[in-house]
Amino acid sequence: MTKPSLHPFTWWLWAIGLAVAILRFDSTWFTVSCVGVVMVVVYTCRDNAPWAKSFDWTLKLSAWILAVRTVIGIAIGVPIPGTPIFTMPIVPLPEWMPGIRIGGTVTWERLSSSLTEGLLICSIIVIFGAAASLTSPHRLLRVLPIYIYEFAVAVVIATSVLPQLVSSVKRIRMAQRLRGQKTRGFSSWKRVAIPLLEESLARSLDLAASMDSRGYGVSKKRSRYRPISWRLKDSLVVITALGLVVIS
Amino acid sequence: MIKFSHVSLIYPNSTTTVLEDLNLTIAEGEMVLVIGPTGSGKSSLLRLINGLVPHHTGGILAGDVSVNGLSTQLTKPGGMAHLIGIVGQNPANGFVADTVEEELAFGMEVLNLPNDVMRKRVEEVLDLLSLAPLRNRSIATLSGGEQQRVAIGAALVTHPKVLVLDEPTSALDPIAAEEVLSILHRLVHDLGLTVVIAEHKLERVIQFADRIVYINGEGVANVGTPEEILMQSPIAPPIVHLAKALGLKEIGVTVREMRRMTTQYRDIETTSTVETPPTTSKVITFEKLTVSYGDTNALNSITSEIFAGEVVAVMGRNGAGKSSLLKALAGVNQPTGGSISLLGKNPFELHGKQRRETIGFIPQEPSDLLYGQSVAIECEQADRDNELTAGTTYAVLQQLVPGISTATHPRDLSEGQRLGLALSVVLSSNPSILILDEPTRGLDYQAKNELTRMLINFSASFGKAVILATHDVELVAELASRVIFIADGDIVADGSTLDVLLSSPAFAPQVAKVMSPHPWLSVKDVVAALEGLQ
Structure with missing residues (x-):
């Protein structure tokens, strides 16, 4: 036994706390820094178990989702006025679909809003992926x-x-x-x-x-052969996440 | 203890019955061996005992199976947990905990046993299976043999009356297999445990069995003593084939018995003729090859050469570095140090067509290579890849394993047929070198003979090199011309099959043990030598 690890619920509670805080803050900087913190935590705390390696794939998956979400977000949808970056040809749509268009002028506002929304989805995936890779399913x-x-x-x-x-x-x-x-x-x-x-x-x-x-x-x-107990360390980890929820 | 009365079993969407009207009573303290060709229903028979079939798998069961008076029709597998310990074909898939100790305790925790009882029993089982040094190890880091022992320990810890094992030694080297089987033998004799075991490698288990159930694949099951069953069944270990070939009236199931019966054949003098194999061109050279994972070296700077027309068996304990060597030769990973040359090329830099024509690789799971929805699609893909006329690959397949329907899904093929399909896909590009990683896992004797014939044919008639990693001594005796023995990442022996196999009793095939000191490895050798005398 190398080091007594945390309670299996700890990282999941921590992840739920972070996710709630991110959704309530709804700020890009907060989301990005949360994802950064999560990554640092995973790369320093994870051990050599098979499930620990899944985090790299979580990151790849969410990067892919972010890319797809952004491309779709700027290409399809309701136009947002603002500073134009470039213009794409507009795909003609039938009359019964008013308000929706494919292509057209891409503005800074539209790009940044779809990036933010994508980032929100990805951060939630990354956070729960982190919990899964830090906790032994057994x-x-x-x-x-x-x-x-x-x-x-x-x-x-x-x-x-x-x-x-x-x-x-x-x-x-x-x-x-x-x-x-x-x-x-x-x-x-x-x-x-x-x-x-x-x-x-x-x-x-x-x-x-x-x-x-x-x-x-x-x-x-x-019965319990070797009971898994909740320790001070676990409370500390969960309190950090709860603190963020409270101030958000 | 276990009673099968008029048991018939059929799976939905299947036209053949797995078992038909099986009547069998297994007494307490008996060790019963279940044999039969692959896909004949051995696993189903084992899983009927604790009700996993049909509660877990579906299927229609007629008749009744009862263990210690509990009928599986009325009790679910969970309710039998205190009575029956079951170890599946692939123990790694069934582990529910991270460390050895926790895995052992799991079965008792769910039965709600008090803590002091659990502690005592865990210690007991750790000692019984010599697992004490591993108690805090993470299960994922254990070798195959160790995992198998942990799985048996986890099944024994609840003190079951019946232990059911599905191919417990198929992934183990001969010494680890011996260890597991002698533990089982001791349990039967010391504790009166009832053991039901399915196994393909009969030469390993036959000496321990009290009775054999032989399932022929068409629903019929014969029950009898090992001698009775083996006299008639086509499935038999090499020593039984030896007895039949020599025309003995009785058959022996242990080396000791057979040695007593064959004294007259050993007394004759033979002149041994040492054939020097013709020198052929080198196909593979590796020098100072080192492969390491993290801090540990899987291979320490080994050097050797492999020639065209050779069949080389790579042997060694579980975890000795066999797979690492094969993977390095196939160019899966860049080796940490040293150089490899396949016909002058670096295997790591081969791609696409050039790779297919230089080297064919069959991994441990042949199904990793297959992704088509049917045999036909798979064969067409191979034809297209290699720009062959349509139907070439299927013709190869027909030659290797006749009678496979083109519409079959690869998943529905038997283990041996799937290996045949993977092999024909790989062979269709006509590679100069063929590498196989433990090809005989889960293969029955018939499929193994087929494989031997195919590989000898491939290497002899086309002058190709075949390299295979295996634990199967009997296969090596039949097939290989040269053996490389690896221990802890070093080559400890490298020479002709005869020299390497005869130099260590643990790795000697059964026929060699019976016929020692004559240098005969297989039934074929004995027959040829005796015919030469007359």
Whole structure:
């Protein structure tokens, strides 16, 4: 045992607190600095577990979402007047769709508003991705109350399968590169997705079968071999997030 | 203890019954081995015992399965947890905790056992399975053999009356497998535990089994003593084939028994002729090859050469560096130090068509290579990639594994058929070097024979080099011309199969153990040598 880690709920409560604070502040600078803090926390606190590596993918995913959201945001929608940057040709739309247009003049105001909205979505994804990569899904299972056991099984399977997907993606992409296939671009994703889905489904079923045959959820009471306790450290982490919620 | 009465099982969307009218009673303290070709329903039979089939998988069950008087029709798998410990085919998928100790405790926690009982039992199991040094280790960092022991420990800790294991040694090296099986043997004898086990590598388990259930894949199951069943079944370990080839009246299931029966064959004198293989051109050279992950070296500066027409087996313990060597040769990762040359090229810089024509790689999971929705699509894709006339790949597949319908989804193929498909896709580009990472996991004897035939054919008739990593000593004896033995990242032995396998008893195949000191590795060798005398 290297170091006693935090309570499994700690990072999730912290993430919820940060998310609420971000939504209430609704300020770009606050959002960006929150994401920065989260990144620093993850890169210093994470250990060498498989789920810890999923954070890099969370970052990539949210960067991609931000890019798509921005492009769509400036190309489609209600025009906002302001300083123009460049002009795109307007796609003619039928008369029954008034107020919506595709293309046209892109203004600073429109660009910045779609960036801000995209950033908000991404920050929430990053924050919860951080919680998932800092918390062991197995420890989470141990503290979830047993009477919501079906829900708990689903949560644990989801949180433990997702990070394992990341290592499976690496393995499958390697195999396909060796088959001489391209591993970049959209069509390569289709080739990765099919073996990936199959494997994650098989994995989830195995885990569920294992939990089932070991009697999980049969007895409503559960004893503790080595109880996970809530310590001062945990309270401190949660208080930092709660503090932000209060001042927002 | 376990009673199957008139059990028939059929899965939805399937036209064949898995089991038909099976009657079987397993007494307390018995060790029963379930054998049969891949996909014949061994796993289903095992999972019927605690009700995972049909409660978890669906399917229609007729008849009744009861364990210690509890019927699986009325009790769900969870309700059987205190009675039955079950270890799945892939224990890594079933772990619910991070560290060894927590994993062992999980089963008792959910049964709500008091804390002092849990502490005592965890210590007991740690000692029983020699897991004490690993107690605080994270499960993800354990080797395959260690994970298997943890899974068995986690099943034993609730003191079940029945232990069910699905291919417990398929991923293990011979020594780790021996360890796991002797532990099981001890449990049966010391605690009166009832053990039901499915396994392909019969040579490993047969000596421990009291009875065998043989499922033939068409719903029929035969039950009998090992001698009775093995006399008739096509699935048999090499020593039984040896007994049949020599025309012995009885068969022995252990090396000791067989040695007693074959004294007359060992007394004869043979002149050993050492064939020097013809010298061929080098295809692979690696010098001072070093691969490291973080601080640990998987390979420490190893040097060797591989020639055309060779079949090289890379052997060694779990975690010795076999996969690292194969991956470096295939050009997956840039090695940390040293150089590799495949026909004068750096494997890491090969791409697309050039890569396909130089090197073919079959990973541990052959399905990683496959993404088509059907066998036909998969074959067409390979034809297009290699600019072949339509149907070439399918023709290769027909040769390797005849009788696969083109409309089948690759997922629905058996383990052996899927390997055949992956292999034919890779072979369609006619690579000069073929690399396989543990190809015989989960393959039955028949599929293994097919694979052996295919690979020998490929290397001998086209002069190609084949490199495979494997734990399967019997396969190496049949197939390989040269063995490289790796331990802790160093090459400890490199020579002809005969020299390397005979120099260590743990890695000697069964036939060699029976026929020692004669240098015969397989039934084929014995028959050829004896015919040469007459």
